[in-house]
Amino acid sequence: MKLKIALFGLVLSIVSCNQATKETASEEPVATTTTEETTKTFKYWNWMSVGHKKSDSAYTAHFNKLKSKGIDAVLLNTGADPGLLKRLTPLATAAGLEVHAWMFTTNRPGDSIAQQHPDWYMVSRSGKSCFKKEERPYVGYYQWLSPSHPEARKHILSLVEGLAKVEGVASVHLDYIRYPDVYLPIGLLPKYDLKQEEELPDYDFDYSDASVNKFMALHHKDPRKMENPAIDIEWKNFRLNEIRSLVNEAYDIVHKHDKKLSAAVFPYPEMADHMVRQRWDKWNIDMVLPMIYYNFYNEELDWIGYATKQGVEDLQGKSTELHTGLYTPKLSNEDLKDAIQYAKDNGASGVAFFDDYHMTDEQFEIIKASKE
Template sequence: EAAAEALTCYAQAGGKLLVCYTVPEKLRAVLKVQPGRHVRETRPGFFASIRPRGGALAGAPAQVGQRSWNIQTVQPLPGAGSVLAEWFDNHGQATGHPAVVGSTNGLVFTHVLLGDDFTRKARFLLALVGYLAPELWEMAAKASLDRLGLAGSGRSFDQASATITQLATHRTQALDALAQARRLRDQARELASRRHFAQALDQAGRAQQRLLEAWCLAQPSLPGEFRAFWCHSAFGVQGLSWDEALGRLATNGFTAILPNMLWGGVAFYPSKVLPVSPEVAKRGDQIALCVAAAKKHGLQVHVWKVNWNLGHAAPREFVEHLRRTGRLQTSSRGKEELWLCPSHPDNRRLEIESMLEVARNYDVDGLHFDYIRYPDSDHCFCAGCRERFQQSTGIRLVNWPRDVLAEGPVQQAWLDWRRSHITAVVRAVAEQARALKPRLKISAAVFRNWPVDRDGVGQDWKLWCERGWLDFVCPMDYTRSHRQFENMVARQVEWAGRVPCYPGIGESASSSRLGPEGVIEQIQITRRYRTGGFVIFNYGVAEEAELVPLLGLGITASR
C-alpha cells in the first residue's frame, strides 16, 4: 500500500512507470488500465514470443523470444491507452493476449522479463524505457559507441585494430572484417550526429560484431591440442540432437566432449547399478546416442560423473533408502546433506561400480570424475564416520566432533583418514577400468588450489597425478581475471608433473562469464604454458550458436 501510494505521487508529479505482471489497484487509474485475468499457458510454447505492433515501440526488435508460463492481462481504458505489443506462440500464431499496454504515464508488461533471448531482450527493454523517456536513446547510442572494443581482453576499438593488423599480416579475411568494422563505426557516428539514435545503435552493434569476428579470424590455431567442452546436460544442447551438437564442435576444430551422464543417485542410460532417470524411456540411452554421434564426427567421449552428490533427479525412494541406512553426509552441526558419505563402504562400492559399468558397456574414450571430494570442510560428520574413524585408527574420540575440528588434538589424523576415502575411489576406478580397457583415459575436474583443497575438501589430485591414476587433470580455473588465470595455471602444471593439465575455462560458469574474446585470451595463456589443451564450461545453447563458430574462425580452426 505504501509503495503504491509513493508511486502514485511520483507519477502525478510527472514520473513514468514500468510495471511488470501485477498492477496494484491504486496504480490502475494512474496507468489508465483496467484489470484483466490471470492466464496460464494451455500447452508448452503457448507464450513463446513478444511482437510489437507496427511502429508502436520505436527501436524495438520485430520479435523477442520469451517462454512465459502465465501472464496477468490488463486492458487500456478506452481512449486513454493502447496495446503496444502482443504474445505469440511457438508456431508464430497470435494468442490474442496483450504483452505491453501503454499510456502517457507508463507501461505495463503482463509478465516479468526473463533471461532468454538476451540480446534482443536488452534492446526490447531499451525500447520500453525509451518510449517513456526518449532522451535515453541518445545516452544509449553514445554509450554504445564509447564501448566499442573487446571488453573481454581489455582492448579499445583502436587497440584491438592495431593488434589485429599485427596478427593478420597474411589473413586477408581478418583484415577485410576489420575494414568493414571501421566503416560501420563511422556510419554509426554519422547516424548519431543526425540524431538517428536507434539506427546508430544498430550500426554500432554491427561494428562490434564485425570487430569481434576480425579478432577471431586473426587468431592462430595450434594443431594437436585437446579441445573439449563439458556438457552439463545429459541430453546435450537443448533443441539439437547429439549428432547436430557434436557435428558443430567437430566442424569448428574441437576434439572431445565430456557429457554429464551420471550422478551419485541417477543415471541417464539403462544402468543396473544406479537408479535410471524416467527420461531414458522417453528419450533413449544418452551415452549410446552421444558415442554414436561422436564416432561419426571423430570426437572423443569422456563420460563425466558427478560423484557423491545425488543430484536433483535422484528418486525419492532411493534417497529415503540411503537416509534409513545411514549413508548420507552430515555437517558438524548435524545437518543432512544429499551426498553419499565416502567413508561408508557401500557408497564407495556404488561409486566405483557405476563408473566401471560405463567402461564395460560403452565404447568411450575415458571416464571423468567430478565432485570427487567433500562438499566443504564441514563434511562428513555422520555417526558412521565417527565410528569408522575410531575403528580404523584406534583413536578414541572423547569430544565429538570438537576433537577433529580445527585445533582439535586429532585433526590431522582425521583429515588424512577422511581424504583416504576419496583417493581410494580414484585409485580403484583407475586400476580396474584400465584392466578392462587398457587404452581408457581417466581424468578429473578438480578444485584449483591443491594445497588447500587436499585438506579442505579431501581432494589430493597432485597425489593422483604422481601415482599415475589420472591420465589428465582439469582444474576448474573459472575467473574473469586473466592474470589470476595465468597464476593458477603456472602452479597447476607443476603440481600435475608429467600428467597433462588441461585447464578449465569458465565461459558460462557463474563466477566468470568471459565472452569469446575472454575465452581466446585464456586459451592463449594455456598455450604459453604448453598445457596441450583446455576444457570449456559449458556446452549449451548460447555456446553452440555463438561461441563455438567464433572460435572456429581462428583459434580452434581445423587448418
C-alpha cells in the first residue's frame, strides 16, 4: 500500500469528518478479556503493494517472514494486474498465507483505459473534473471514475472479474470504493490549509453528465440547480446507492468464481456516509476492513474500540465479518499491543496492518506475541 500511504498520507480512503462524538459511559469499549475461542479464530492481515521488479525468491522470503511473525493473510496490490497476481499467489500460499486481491476501485490513478474517456470521470459541484490533473481534489492521484457512467462501471467490474479468476485467491478486496472526501479527517486539514464546516463545492462530487442525467430520470430535479444540494436527501441517497449497487454487482461476480468480496472502508457506517458517501453496512459483502486510524481524527487510542464496536453493532443480523484496520507508523509498541486488544475486545474478527514495509522488528514481535 505505497499508494495507500499516499492515500493514507492524505489518506483519503483515506478519510475525513467533523470531530467524532466522544464516547459516553454506555459506549465505552468493553473490558479486556480474550477468550480461547477468540484467540483461535482471530485473523491477522497485512496490506502490501507489489510489483514486477522484485524476484520470486525475494517475495518468498518476505512472505515467509510475514508468516513467521503471525500474519495469516496478505492483501496484494498488483495494480489490478491479474498476471502479477497469478505469479505471486502461489508463492504466498506456499508460505501459508491467505491471498486477497487488493484493487483501487472508483479511484483509478494511472488507468490507461479510463484516461481515454474524459466523460468517465467524476465532476465536482464547482465543475471541476477528476480527469484534469489541475482540477483534482487534494492530490494528483485522485482520479475518480463515476459509478453512474455505464462504461466506467463496466470497466471497473471487468477488473474485478479479472482478479476473481485467479486461482488460489480468497477474495477481491475493494479499496477507494466511494466518492472523493467531502470532509477530510480533522487531523489532516492543517496539511491542506482547509476549513471544512460544510460541504464545499470543490469537494462535493458527482455532478458529471452521466450521474446528473441518471438522477434526473429517477427524481425529475437537477442537482446542479439546487440552492443547497447538501440537504437534498434523494441526491445524497442516490450516490450512496450508486456505490452500493456497484459493490453488489462485484459481489455477484466474485461469487460466480467461488471467491469472496472484501473492502477497505471508513471507520464506521455513519461516519463513512458523512465523509465519502459510503454506507457499507448496507452492502452485499463478506468482509469489511474499516481503517480505524484514530490519529487522523485527533482521537485517542481507545477510539479504536469505540469504532470497532459501532461497526460490529451496525452489522448485526448480517454475515459480514469486520476486521479492524490499524495504521502502524503512528503506533508505539505499547499502543500497538493495546490497539490489537481493543479490536479483539469489541467484536472484531481480526486486525489488518498498514503496512509491513514500515513496521519494525519490535512491532512484528508484538503482533506475534499477541497470538500466543
